[in-house]
Every structure is written in C-alpha cells, then in structure tokens.
Amino acid sequence: MTSKRSRSPLPHVLRDRNAGIYLTGVVVSGFGTAALWLAAGVWVKDLTGSDGLAALCQLAMWAPVLAGPALGTLADRVRRRPLLIGVSLLPAALLPALSAVGSADRVWLVLAVLFVYGTAGVVHDAAESALVASAVDARLLGDFNGLRMTATESMKLLAPLAGAGLYAAYGGPGVALLDALTFVLAAGVYAALRVREEKPPPPASGWRTRTAEGARYLWGRPRLRLLVLAGGATMLCSGINGALVYAVVDGLGRSPAYAGVLAAAQGAGTVAAGLVAGPALRRLGAVRFAVYGSALAAVAAALRAVPSDAVAVVCSAVYGVGLPCALIAAMTAVQRETPGPLLGRVAATANTLLFAPTVAGLAVGAGLVELADHRLVLPALGTVWLTALAVLARRGREACGVAANREGDEDGYRSGDEDGGQTQPGTRTAHPPASADRTADRSASDASPA
Template identity: 40%
Template sequence: MSEPGTTERTPTIGDLFREPRARTYFLGVGVSLFGDNVLTLAAGVWAKTLTGNDGAGGLVSFFLLLPTLCSPVFGVLADRVRKRSLMIAVNAVMVLIVPTLLFVRTSRDIWLIYLVMLASGVAVVTLAAAQSGLFVMMLPERLLGTANSTYTSMQEGMKVLAPAAGAALFVWLGGGLIGLLDGLTFLVACAVLWAIKVPEPAPQPRRAKLRAELTEGFRHLAKVTELRVVVGAAAVIMLTAGFVTTALFGVVSTGLGRAPAFLGVVSSMQGIGSVVGGLLAPRLIAKVGEARTVGFAAVLTAAGTAVLAVPSVAVVLPGNALRGVGLAWMLIGAITLMQRRTPGALMGRAASALYMLLFGPSVLALLTGAGLTNLTGHRTLVVVAAVLAAGAGAVVLIRRSGPVRTSTEEES
C-alpha cells in the first residue's frame, strides 16, 4: 500500500477479486458468514422460545463473545501451526458440532445451544487470528486494506440480511435444521480453504515460556507507538459501542416511544452504515493512513452516538447509520495497521491481542450497561459514550505525526 497522501490509485474490490485466491476465499466467507449470522439469530430466538425468558436469549450472545477473553491462547496456536491448515481444521470441527442442535427438544436441553455458541465463539476467535496472517501471505500489501474492508462490509451486510432470514428459517425449519444448514456452510468453507494454495513458511519453534508467548502480542502492540495509540483509541470506541447496545433499548422505548421490535429497524441502520463505511475505507486509508482513519472513525462514532439522545426517529436512524460508518472505519483501520506493522511470525498473537482489546471492552460494557442504564437513564449513558469516543478521536488526530517506523525499527 502506498503511504498516505501519495497519488497511487486506490485498490478497489475489483482489483481484489482479480486475485484468484481472494475471489475464491471471499466466496467461501460469504456463505459461512450467512450461515453463522442466521444461526446466532435463531439460537437467541430458540432459547427465548424454549424458556420464555429474555435473559436466556441474551446468554446466547454472552457465550458467543466469552472466548474473546481467551484470545491470546488461540493467537499462540495460530502462530505455532500453519494458518491455512488450522482454518481448515476449525471449520471441519464445526461441521461436526453445530448439527448436534438436532438433539435439542425441551428447555432442559438449552445447555446444548449454549455449548454450540461457545464453540462458535472459539471458532470465530481462532479464525480471526489465522485470517490476518493468511491475508498477509495471500495478498500484496497494497490490497490488505481492501481485503479488510471487503470482509467488514460482508460481515455487516450479513447482519442486515440475517435477522429476517434467520427468523423466517426458524419458523419454517426449526433450530435443529438451521444447525444442520450452518454445518453445510462450514463444509463449504473447508472446501474453499482446501482449494486455495498459499506459500506458507514453516512455523517457528517455541522459544519462550507459555506466559511470555501469551503476552507477546500485547507487548508488540504496546511497543510500536502508532499501534499503541490507535489500538487504545479503538478499544475506547468499542467500549462505547457496548454501552450504546444496551442503551438502545431505552432509546427505542423511552426516547422514541416505539415498541421493542423497532430496535430491529434502528440496528439495521448501523449495519447499512457499516457496509457503506467498509466500501469507503480503502480510499480513506490511501488518502490519510490507517491512524487518521481511526481518528475520523471516532469523530463519526461520537457524533452518531450523541444524536441518539434526541427523541426523534428522523435523527436517531441516520445517527445510528453514522455510527455504523465510524465503527467500520475503526475496525478496518486498526486491523490493517496491525497487519502492516507486525512480523509474520507474530501475526497470530498480535491479531488475537487486538481482537481481545477491541471486543473485551464490549463484553464488559454489555455486562454493566444494563445496570448503568437503569441507574442513570439511557440519555446520560449515550452522552458519556459520545464524550469518550470524541476524546479517543482527539488523542489520535492531534498526535504529532512523524516518520512511519516499522516494528523492527522501534524495537531496536
């Protein structure tokens, strides 16, 4: 990729898909993401239907996110084996696990739904750590931002499509058959990864104690100045996103005076914004660089968050779409910068550390946000989240930009 401000043409999705391996890979990703999002939606509805308890449905997301807190373990694994082989193995295991949902019959079997979602969370974290390294090996550096943007756009696009599809399929097929369907999408992912040939060097032998390996990704992110600033800001943005997720219930019911089902409309606007943000991100990164992209992302997120306090549908819907653009820019900018500043042998641990630092705060915010909303009201929580996001953006944007240094130069 060219340095910020150069006149080199920004790579497009068309350029990315001219790479045969990228084209094949993203075909498999699209199928797999659709299956995963449909299953997650159906699992929540299923848990609620079996128990009649809203909390039971909410625990589906909790178990899906829980493995995030163990991300460094899976990062070490990704750096100790060949990444493509690991991704094939993970998808193959999930082919066997998700169809076990066929055995769920009554509320006493709900533990099996939670177990499958926990396994899905482990798969997500492991595949995320391995995928960053696979992109670096599979693609020229100039296409990394475009690849991350495409993945984010597909991921968010599926979140827009999956709720309606998941609800319809659950009514039509039931949860067990949706599990079987998702198993088939994991099988497609296995076949796609098997078809892709990537020149991958042999993993380096273990040279340090396990504790040192588990923390090496975090130490790398902290040691490289630009990464430290950007990842810190991104973590704050994700913390605010978790708070807003819980505050949205109050935004819809108290602020807008709408039925809870209207939350689906509000949430879909964030997904649409994220798709748009993903499509725009490569051009922005080429123009201003990854760090300032994250800074601008924080500003958009802060603005979109602040207007959620306004009791007007005409303001809240575009505001949440603006948040979606900001969150997409933040994820793409942070991930691309990490890929460009990290040696290949450390990629899995750095990616998993980044994943934990980004999504760990969301888990914390989800656990505490409901209580804070009850204590302070949704408007106060929304305003605090907006101020935090704005502060994170200010730190990145006012930071004096110097010559770009590689991680090797900073460590010497």
C-alpha cells in the first residue's frame, strides 16, 4: 500500500471507468431523491394540515426496507444492470402521476407512489451492491463506497435547497417531475456501464428458501455478522439521538430552524468521512474502522448535552464523521466476501439489519424526550452506545479469531485487504474478479455507499 494511494483515493476511483460512471448515477438520482424527501412531507402538510400524514410520507419510503431479504431475491434472479435500469425507470414513470394531486382527498396517491418508490429503492440498493462488486475492481470497493457516501451526503446538502425553491415556485408536482427526470438520466448513466453478466440459472429451490439463504450466509460468517450488528446498533442509537435534535436546539435557546445548521455540520462531516474511508479501511481493517467510527459518534452524541452553540456545531460535525463508518465497513465487507449468486439477497438482508433499527430508535427517542431532560438522556445514550460497541468488539475478536484459525488465516479480525486488494480465504469466488468481468480499460493504480 503506497502513501500516494492512501492520500488521494478520488483520482484512482475515477480512473476506473465503471466506478466513475456509477458515481455519476448516484449524484444524479440522489439529487432528485433528496429534493423529494423534503418536499413530499411539506406538500402533504400544506394539503392536509396534518403532521401525522406528513410523517407517513417518510414511513411510506422507509417501510419497504423491512421486506429487504425477500426483495433482494429479485437481484439474484435476473441480470443486475438491466434490473438497475428498470427500477430507475419505474419511479420515473410513476412520479408524473403526482401532477394530479391538488387536494387533500388525493394524498393517498402521494403515499402510494412513495411506497412503490421505496420498494424500488430496496431492489435498487440490492442490485447496486451486487453489480458494483462485479463492475468495479475489488481493490476499489472501500474507496468507492466512501465516495458514494460523500456524493449522497453532498446531494442531501444541496438538493433540499433546490427542492424548496422549486416547491415554492411550482408546488409538489414540480419537484416530482424533477425527480422523475433525474431517474431517467440515472438510467441512461447505468446503461453506459460495461460489465458482462451471465443470465442466472433457474432457481433450484422455492422463494422462501432462497430468501433464507441470504440471511443464513450473513449470519454464518462471524465477521460479517459482527459488522452488520455493529452497524445496526449504531443506527439504533442514531435514531434515538436524531429524535432529540429539537430538544438540543431548545436547550441552546434557538429556534427550530437552527436544526438546519446542525444538520449541515453533520453532513459536512459525513462528506469528509467518505473521502478518507478507503485509506482508513486499509489501515485499520473493517472491524476497527467500524468500531472506532461508531465510538466517535457516541462520544459526540453524549457531548451534545453541553449547552453551547460551538460545542453543538463541532459535535454535529464529528458525529457526521463517525456515523457512516460502520455502514461503509459493513457493506464493503458484504460485497467482498459474498459469492456473486447470493450477493443480492445478502446485501438486501444487510441493508434491512442496518437501517430498520433507525425507525425503532426514532420511536424510542420520541418517548424519552417526553420523559426526561435531554441533558441526562444524551450522556446515558453515549455510555450505552460505547458499552455495546465494546461488547461487540470483544465478541467479534473471539469469533473472528476462531474462524481465522479454522481457515488458517492469522488475520481474521482485520479486513484482509491490508495490501490494497487481497481477499482473505472465504471471500467470494462464485464469479470472476472484477477486472475480468469488465470490458473497459482501467488504471493500474487502484485504491478501494447515510
């Protein structure tokens, strides 16, 4: 591993044609999604005056995550690039229908479209994870996932402003049409990916059995299980922390709009984390990268109890740096260590286990903020969070040590890619390496996404 590779991952990733194309698709579709995410709730609130119905917009897009293991089977039944294009065009075809929504009695149409939108997103994420693993050089996956996180968070910082302006000028239908356009553009970008895919063979078992195979594989690999559990615990705690944000703002004596300042600081931190994720993964290994990052987020969450504007902004930025580490580590490990025919199901199962706890955390946090002062809840949350990470890290070290001894691998607790790309015994072998799958030329300099 060279120092040049560690210092500058972006040029190396972008010199890989497929990686650069895919990141372009992430930016384009992410812009529209982030704009709609904000505008949908505001639109429903304006039409109905109901906070509950506005909140259902978020639930409609989140709920399909719970069916991730089942939906992920689709990504293993068909070729992934056509599927990725198809699930991009599906929302593009549905979103223009929202132009018919002009009164409260048609809000059901907004919720129905958003539910399909979320379902397509779950399939999209599963197909994406599987396709990226074969279209992008394996040595670039860590850096790629970090840069993907940076691209996504950058859009979350920029797109809501554009969406709010478009909503003010043209209403909800204008934002929906913008999002539809970005999906069409993203589908065109994905069509430019150069990857050879064989048609998957007919399934040898039923749908339920195939769904269970993804969960069984994930749970049967100690290091993957540890990384996903650490990520799920992190997102559970992040949900609790997120529910307390307005209590923090009140404690600072600020208006609710000040939450936007804290969100911007957190987003900036996440952008920075994505830029250094690849080098950090190689230096620390996946497990340590995940645990250290989550511990950083836990400390930052606890310190938000301090009634100081400067502390709140700095802690939000530090929180943004630490929070995505577990997610990047988990998904990179899933992509590297899962056989190609299983990757869609395993990735979808991992996504469910990673992100579903956020909803539970938000519910718990909403209850806690009504029962106790946030200045007591946040330090307690940080303590519980750190304790959980310590337990997971200790058990993970033991479990991965046993697995490593069984496989003759003396570094089972590390990521297995310390040299920048070598995979450890037990990694995916069901399909050729990425460099053999692709027809595009790429650079010999390789340095490998809330």
